[in-house]
Amino acid sequence: MTSNETLRDRIEDTLKTIYDPEIPVNIVELGLVYKVDIKEDNVVFVTMTLTAPACPVAGDIVREVEEKVKEVPGVSQAHIQLTFDPPWNKEMMSDEARLELGFM
Template sequence: MSRDEDLAGQVQEALKLVIDPELGQNVVDLGMIYDVSVTDGCVATISMTTTTRGCPATGFIRQAVEDRAWAVEGIEFVDVRLTYDPPWSPARIAPEIAGLLGR
């Protein structure tokens, strides 16, 4: 595993501390994080979505994702890219928590 891959894994784990205020679960297990990559040993790029395009918590969640990525030792720049392609759906929720949400 390369240093970039290791850091990407650390960022992914750090993002599990970001809780969606509506669903009460972390954004990784909810399937809202589409991709995490690290390049040049210090630049984290995160592709994510929200449950709906007009989600009132979008700014809060995006900022929390950026803050958690910045907290990973070695990360010097964070680029959070919000996308709705593909749109989020409950099918993206990790099976281990889907039952908790009645899915």
């Protein structure tokens, strides 16, 4: 396992501790995290979305993602890119999340 894989695992585990305040499922299982890129010097870029563009807690979620990813051992910087392309939909959720929320 390379150091990037280990760092990626730690980042993904951290992202699983962040929950959408309106839905009791973490942002990874919800399908809100589109991409995690680890660049030179362990600068991390997370591309993510929200369940709705007008999400009232958008700033809070993005801030929490940035703060928690920065705290992961080995991460030198964290940059969060919010996108709505493609727009989020229920099909992006993991099977576990859909089952937990009664969408299966």
